[in-house]
Amino acid sequence: MSVQVTNAHVQKLDRQHVFHSWSVQGSLDPLVIAGGKGCRLWDYAGKEYLDFSSQLVNTNIGHQHPRVIAAIQAQAETLATVAPAHANLARGEAAKRVLSHAPAGFEKVFFTNAGADANENAIRMARAVTGRDKILSAYRSYHGSTGAAIAATGDPRRVPNEFSRGHAHFFNPFLYRSDFWAENETQECERALAHLKRVIECEGPGSIAAILLESIPGTAGVLVPPRAYLEGVRRLADQHGILLIFDEVMAGFGRTGRWFAFEHFGACPDLIVFAKGVNSGYVPAGGIIISETISRHFDERMFFGGLTYSGHPLAMAAIVATLDAMAEEGVVENADRIGNGVLASGLSRLTDKHAVIGETRGLGVFHALELVSDPETRAPLPAAEVATIKRALIDKGVLPFVVENRIHVVPPCIVSEAEVAEGLAALDAVLGEASARLG
Missing domain, CATH: 3.40.640.10 (Type I PLP-dependent aspartate aminotransferase-like (Major domain))
Structure with missing residues (x-):
């Protein structure tokens, strides 16, 4: 008898049998991914994600390049x-x-x-x-x-x-x-x-x-x-x-x-x-x-x-x-044009707008937002607040790469201007909510 493949089925298999790297095993709740193309991923229920992580910053050419x-x-x-x-x-x-x-x-x-x-x-x-x-x-x-x-x-x-x-x-x-x-x-x-x-x-x-x-x-x-x-x-x-x-x-x-x-x-x-x-x-x-x-x-x-x-x-x-x-x-040229153009300028605007961003830095499609609880002291944003931001981005259909108090903005090198605009809009909304929470 064939088993219907669902998000729940895949996650159950994972939690029963898979040991994950760099993790406390008992508290894991991994996101289920069924497929991908270009800068997009999706699960078995059809929910799509814009991949702003390039997984572990490696899918430079995007997913499933023919x-x-x-x-x-x-x-x-x-x-x-x-x-x-x-x-x-x-x-x-x-x-x-x-x-x-x-x-x-x-x-x-x-x-x-x-x-x-x-x-x-x-x-x-x-x-x-x-x-x-x-x-x-x-x-x-x-x-x-x-x-x-x-x-x-x-x-x-x-x-x-x-x-x-x-x-x-x-x-x-x-x-x-x-x-x-x-x-x-x-x-x-x-x-x-x-x-x-x-x-x-x-x-x-x-x-x-x-x-x-x-x-x-x-x-x-x-x-x-x-x-x-x-x-x-x-x-x-x-x-x-x-x-x-x-x-x-x-x-x-x-x-x-x-x-x-x-x-x-x-x-x-x-x-x-x-x-x-x-x-x-x-x-x-x-x-x-x-x-x-x-x-x-x-x-x-x-x-x-x-x-x-x-x-x-x-x-x-x-x-x-x-x-x-x-x-x-022209993938490398695209990373230069998009990354050092609309992506860099968009992240700079977000930094000016949201107090929770202490600094943005990067080249090409290799950027990071340094999140702080106080822009004057530069105190790193607490882990619980960073986790809330990460969850909110995923809920909005953007898959981030988050390390400590940073969001690494690292989409595939093939990313388009429209996809950058979509990702920046999600970051704008979520970081705006975070800045409001911090007062």
């Missing part, structure tokens, strides 16, 4: 899986496509299953090449939940998981909540670099293999760095023979209106870590874009790393189709 779905289907019919030791057309073409968007001087791609294991292997490469052990990363960061990736992460989720060796942290720039008593962006940049310089000195320059940085920290709050900051980090790394790794997992492949976020800042790393937007998560994939110098290091030396599903054919076919479609359909 070219990507067709490429996965065609690859499944030809060769569904293959060991990473073999040469495979889809893998070679995917690497070629990824490298076509990287700066000059990058030679090869090592494919992983996601961003976390890409960061793991970037750290492994840096340690192998330099012969050093220590990794410096920022307190306001997220690099994944596997061993070294979560130890490199700065946010409090690392604390129960610090079992990987050789990690130290520093404060990255964030003027709105400055750790350096800065009054403007220039001061914040100068003082953040002076702080990093002292951390390098105190940790021992000769012990540091790499500095690992999100070009624009995402989960930590879409923290767009001062224009000169990444250039300054590059100089500090070069002074001490330290490699520089940019984590572009969330910010890369169109999210900021460029193929890579670091293109906004005039600094180039030694290793580029990617995932998410490279194929919008249609099949799990990540990887490392490797500079020629680092790649050649392993010509005569073993690389002690590997994954069973490195360069999985279905994921590779999805990468090829995604990057081809993005290039031919």
